[in-house]
Amino acid sequence: MKIAVLFSGGKDSVFAAFVCQSMGWEVVLLTVEPAENSTMFHHPNVKWCRKQAEEMGMEFVSVKVKGKTEDDELEAMKKELASLKVDGVAAGAIESEYQKERVDRIAHELGIRSFAPIWRTGETLLDEQVKYLETYLVAVAAEGLGEGMLTRKFDADFVKYLKGLKPSVSPHLEGGEGETFVSGAPFFSHALKVRKWKRRFDGAAGVAEIERLD
Structure with missing residues (x-):
């Protein structure tokens, strides 16, 4: 198929x-x-x-x-x-x-x-994404996600931070609160290395664009 x-x-x-x-x-x-x-x-x-x-x-x-x-x-x-x-x-x-x-x-x-292969997989999916994927936060658009969050790793500490926000933000980030980019995983032949970022933030939302990736 x-x-x-x-x-x-x-x-x-x-x-x-x-x-x-x-x-x-x-x-x-x-x-x-x-x-x-x-x-x-x-x-x-x-x-x-x-x-x-x-x-x-x-x-x-x-x-x-x-x-x-x-x-x-x-x-x-x-x-x-x-x-x-x-x-x-x-x-x-x-x-x-x-x-x-x-x-x-x-x-x-x-x-x-x-x-929809990951539909309603919830916490199990999050655990596996945190464990196996090397992921960066490349866009933010929610209260509690400021400019300093751009390019940070999507890891267990970040998931905990999102859940602790008032109001909390879904760590799936599926409602447009944030966007991610995966640079490595066990099924990648090689991990990608981000060499240069360009950040833009307007006070409420922002994007981190990758300018160089090896």
Whole structure:
């Protein structure tokens, strides 16, 4: 079975791709490059997704969205999925019905299957991501996540910090509170090294862009 995994380079899509590969499926990573502030697709550092795919030993394709609306993004994804001739599409949704329903709808329209391999895996998933993935926080947009949090490691201490905030922030960061980038994992042929960052913060939200990655 050939599966396209929607791939942003963050902890959830990386783990979803790993699970799909572990099922014995042929995996192609599909990165949708949206306009900024997308509610559907992660955008910081997607230019490095191809490098991650190389380290994961997986086929990679990307599509740039010309429009700025969610409909434009979904239509671009749909066209690319159709051209790939896959049997199914998988997303790294964990608790977000918003994301899952949209992927399910596109799959239904194309007559292919829809998978959410890490759906509702909760604390078990977090434990495994912290243990096995080397992950950086590359975007923040929530109270308690200031400029100083950009580029910090997504580790057990950070998960504990998020849970301790008032109000608490879901450590899955699935509601847009933050975005991540995975630089290493046991299933990477080599760990990637971030050599240079560029940080931008406007007082309420910020992004850390990777300028050099080896």
